[in-house]
Every structure is written in structure tokens, then in C-alpha cells.
Amino acid sequence: MKKESDLIICNWQMTFQALDVKSRNFLVLLNNDYCSIKPTYMKSGAWLKTFRHLKSLCARATRAITNHVPIGEYQLKFFSKENFNYLCRNYPIELKYHILHECRRYNNYWNPNRELLNHFVAFLEHNSRVFSFYKNIT
Secondary structure, three states, X not given: OHHHHHHHHHHHHHHHHHOOOHHHHOOOOXXXXXXXXXXXXXXXXXXXXXXXXXXXXXXXXXXXXHOOOOOHHXXXXXOOOOOOOOOOOOOOOOOHHHHHHOOHHHOOOOOOOOOEXXXXXXXXXXXXXXXXXXXXXX
């Protein structure tokens, strides 16, 4: 049984790594050794234990990781005729990369290493509305 499970996970990881769209749509997070975190089902997985099973934190992180966040970049795919006024004014539409790395609206936690899982989680914790369905902050 374990051998079969390991084979399934290995096949999934290889397929995932080979996808061209992964880097654009999936947020690659790193561990403290700057190695890419690989999916696993063991010991609550690679990410869940870091979110401490907090539902809101886990939901916002999942949205960011999978690029299904309620921001202009995602909404443009489904509602292309709507007007998206982004409060930052530096960009015509909200982008996940901009929010994570450049936007001064979300500056309650600033660290350039947001690709590290621990810093990503700290950013989410200090910016409680980022990647949520609450209306934009001012």
C-alpha cells in the first residue's frame, strides 16, 4: 500500500513539474533551505501544519498558491468586460506578484523572501484581508 501511494505521489510530482503553466499559475514556495516544497500526504502535508489548521489562513494561502484569488488578474479571465479599478494606481489590474512583492498597500509585513513558506505565512497573517473576499483595503 505504501509503495503504491509513493508511486502515485512520485508520478504526480513529475507531471506537475513538467507543466508549463505551473510557474505562472501556481505559487512555488520554498522551505528554509531554499528547496521547493513538494506535495505530500504525510504528517498533514507540506503546508497545512504551517497554517496551524486555521481555516481563514489556509483558505487565503490556498487561493494564492493556486492563483484562484479574488483579484483582477483572476477575475479578468471570467469577467473580461467589467471595469477593475485597482486602488494601487501603479497597475491597471491587481496582480498576485505585485501584491506579494511590490504593493505598499500590504506593507504590514515586509520581507523580500516571500517565496519562503514561513515568510509567506507571516505576510498573510499580518495582512488579514489579502487574498480574501473582503472588499479592497484602502
